[in-house]
Amino acid sequence: MASTAVAVGGALRQGRVRAFFLRWRSGDEVAHLLTLIFASTIILLTVLLVFELYRNSALARDKYGWQFLFTSTWDPVFEKFGALPFIFGTVVTSALGLLVAVPLGVGAAIFLAELAPPRISDALSFVIELLAAVPSVIYGLLAMFTLVPLLRNVVQPFLKKTLGFLPFFQGPNYGVGLLAAGLILAIMIVPFIISISREVLLAVPVEQREAALALGATRWESTWKVVVPFARAGILGSIFLAMARALGETMAVTMVIGNDPKITSSLFAPGYSIAAVIANEFTEATSDLYISALIELGLVLFILTFILNGLARLLILATQRKGTAQP
Amino acid sequence: MNYRSVWRKSVNAVMFSLTGICALAVVSVLVFILGYLVWNGGRAINWDFFTKLPTPVGETGGGMANAIVGSAKLLLLAALVGVPVGFIGGVYLAEFGGKTFSFLVRYTTDLLNGVPSIVMGIFAYTMIVLPLQHFSTLAGGLALGVMMIPIAVRSTEEFLRAVPQSLREGALALGASRWKAVATVVIPAAFRGILTGIMLALARVAGETAPLLFTSFNNRFWSHGWDQPTASLPVMIFTYAIAPYDDWHRQAWAAGLVLLGLVLLANITARVVLGRKLSSAAG
Numbered sequence: 001m002a003s004t005a006v007a008v009g010g011a012l013r014q015g016r017v018r019a020f021f022l023r024w025r026s027g028d029e030v031a032h033l034l035t036l037i038f039a040s041t042i043i044l045l046t047v048l049l050v051f052e053l054y055r056n057s058a059l060a061r062d063k064y065g066w067q068f069l070f071t072s073t074w075d076p077v078f079e080k081f082g083a084l085p086f087i088f089g090t091v092v093t094s095a096l097g098l099l100v101a102v103p104l105g106v107g108a109a110i111f112l113a114e115l116a117p118p119r120i121s122d123a124l125s126f127v128i129e130l131l132a133a134v135p136s137v138i139y140g141l142l143a144m145f146t147l148v149p150l151l152r153n154v155v156q157p158f159l160k161k162t163l164g165f166l167p168f169f170q171g172p173n174y175g176v177g178l179l180a181a182g183l184i185l186a187i188m189i190v191p192f193i194i195s196i197s198r199e200v201l202l203a204v205p206v207e208q209r210e211a212a213l214a215l216g217a218t219r220w221e222s223t224w225k226v227v228v229p230f231a232r233a234g235i236l237g238s239i240f241l242a243m244a245r246a247l248g249e250t251m252a253v254t255m256v257i258g259n260d261p262k263i264t265s266s267l268f269a270p271g272y273s274i275a276a277v278i279a280n281e282f283t284e285a286t287s288d289l290y291i292s293a294l295i296e297l298g299l300v301l302f303i304l305t306f307i308l309n310g311l312a313r314l315l316i317l318a319t320q321r322k323g324t325a326q327p
Numbered sequence: 328m329n330y331r332s333v334w335r336k337s338v339n340a341v342m343f344s345l346t347g348i349c350a351l352a353v354v355s356v357l358v359f360i361l362g363y364l365v366w367n368g369g370r371a372i373n374w375d376f377f378t379k380l381p382t383p384v385g386e387t388g389g390g391m392a393n394a395i396v397g398s399a400k401l402l403l404l405a406a407l408v409g410v411p412v413g414f415i416g417g418v419y420l421a422e423f424g425g426k427t428f429s430f431l432v433r434y435t436t437d438l439l440n441g442v443p444s445i446v447m448g449i450f451a452y453t454m455i456v457l458p459l460q461h462f463s464t465l466a467g468g469l470a471l472g473v474m475m476i477p478i479a480v481r482s483t484e485e486f487l488r489a490v491p492q493s494l495r496e497g498a499l500a501l502g503a504s505r506w507k508a509v510a511t512v513v514i515p516a517a518f519r520g521i522l523t524g525i526m527l528a529l530a531r532v533a534g535e536t537a538p539l540l541f542t543s544f545n546n547r548f549w550s551h552g553w554d555q556p557t558a559s560l561p562v563m564i565f566t567y568a569i570a571p572y573d574d575w576h577r578q579a580w581a582a583g584l585v586l587l588g589l590v591l592l593a594n595i596t597a598r599v600v601l602g603r604k605l606s607s608a609a610g
Binding site: 032034038039042046048052103105112128133136137141142194220248249250255279283306309310 | 335336338339342343345346347349350352353354356357360363364411412415416418419420422423424428431432434435436437438439441442443444445446447448449450452453454457473476477480504505506507509510530531533534535536537540541544561564565568569576579580583586587591594595598
């Protein structure tokens with residue numbers, strides 16, 4: 001009995017080896033191997049990217065350690081590098097952007113996925129896809145010549161007059177600054193929130209809506225009390241994705257943030273973001289330590305977006321699973 | 328009871344219009360961008376823009392011919408890096424992939440897609456600019472090429488998966504080996520979609536500025552060969568926009584109009600070619 005099992009096993013293995021060579025001769029194994037190599041290149045490139053960021057920031061990491069993240073002096077002349085003002089600027093502008101973009105984006109996504117007639121919804125969704133394709137330097141160009149003057153001449157004087165008692169709306173008014181950067185970020189990330197949230201909402205099973213409507217709910221009630229809670233995790237995911245984008249957004253922010261590494265409570269004040277300082281100072285950096293500090297900033301940015309993207313993917317996946325798991 | 332149903336219906340109507348206003352507000356941003364660019368760029372654009380080199384500060388006129396050629400060269404390099412890896416990687420995921428490794432590849436692709444463009448610039452800088460000790464078209468092309476990969480992989484995989492299983496089975500039943508079935512039946516069936524996906528990927532990197540700032544840098548003159556710094560449209564827009572000269576601003580508007588026109592044209596063509604499939608591929 002045991003010997004027959006061995007014999008059968010041997011024959012099987014022999015068969016498998018022969019099949020392998022057959023497939024090799026017919027080209028299947030070659031094709032498999034070739035495509036595998038290219039697919040592995042993607043992983044290799046990503047690993048290489050992380051490694052290069054890590055390796056080339058060694059100088060700054062060794063010199064400053066964790067203090068790099070908590071020091072607020074940035075003085076290239078005396079080679080004192082602290083990332084805090086940039087982290088502050090990045091976080092504040094992204095938060096501002098989300099504050100405006102989330103209600104707007106989720107509202108529009110609800111309209112497009114649930115309430116609008118399909119033809120209107122399709123046309124509008126296409127326009128929103130186009131918006132997502134507009135290069136960021138063009139957003140920056142427009143913001144410099146339209147948004148900034150508007151803020152300087154109309155919006156910020158008005159805010160100062162009405163809400164000037166709050167620390168956010170005090171101080172000199174240049175037009176460029178944290179508020180301008182936050183607003184342009186909001187405009188840029190709205191399309192992402194809309195298109196992903198809409199997809200997540202559309203993945204909610206139709207039965208959920210029908211059941212709510214059959215119980216006598218209005219369209220809005222079925223949307224707000226049934227569909228949106230069902231898709232909550234996915235919508236949260238779309239917000240995280242948008243946030244990751246906002247953190248890494250470079251050109252438009254660089255053009256309107258004012259480029260001044262200070263930490264202030266006023267939203268009118270010029271600030272600086274991680275991506276903007278890399279964009280502006282990389283080619284001017286003369287010493288190795290300077291370059292290394294800028295690359296370490298890049299590493300910080302990479303890690304931030306990495307965490308947010310990972311969370312977002314998990315959340316979106318969870319919602320889509322939940323949608324398809326329904327009978 | 329009547330009062331309650333009136334209340335509920337009016338909440339319904341109010342929220343309907345509120346969310347509608349949100350959608351309209353977002354859409355009107357595009358109308359504004361287009362209108363403003365066409366208005367400002369249209370006045371600034373002329374034949375010189377496409378044929379002449381930039382003039383020195385203080386002289387009016389001139390164009391961005393070198394930046395247009397530079398952008399084309401960068402895109403060619405990007406395609407050389409991004410298309411093979413993206414396309415064949417996508418074929419692997421759709422046709423040959425196992426479970427665990429495919430998951431890993433897909434996850435890394437998403438990760439790569441989320442890498443901020445400025446970080447991609449640093450990567451190309453450390454890979455090419457540092458060893459060569461000077462800025463070059465090559466480095467810019469590499470940065471853009473790596474950025475293309477995730478989009479190309481994802482769209483290739485998606486369009487290959489959309490090919491009906493029966494086509495594969497038919498080819499295999501006729502005695503074709505697996506790779507022959509893929510190469511002669513499945514890929515041709517999905518070809519239009521894959522090509523459009525690659526075009527969209529190119530359109531996306533065409534507007535990228537941040538990865539070029541310290542890789543291909545900028546150049547006031549023609550860039551000969553591949554190892555010299557080169558001008559490109561997005562970087563020119565940035566440089567000209569932040570400069571204090573009115574004439575340069577006009578040129579920036581013209582360049583913005585040309586760039587946006589190309590990007591939108593690619594996206595609209597994709598939409599027309601693919602019909603409604605696009606929305607799923609873009610996400």
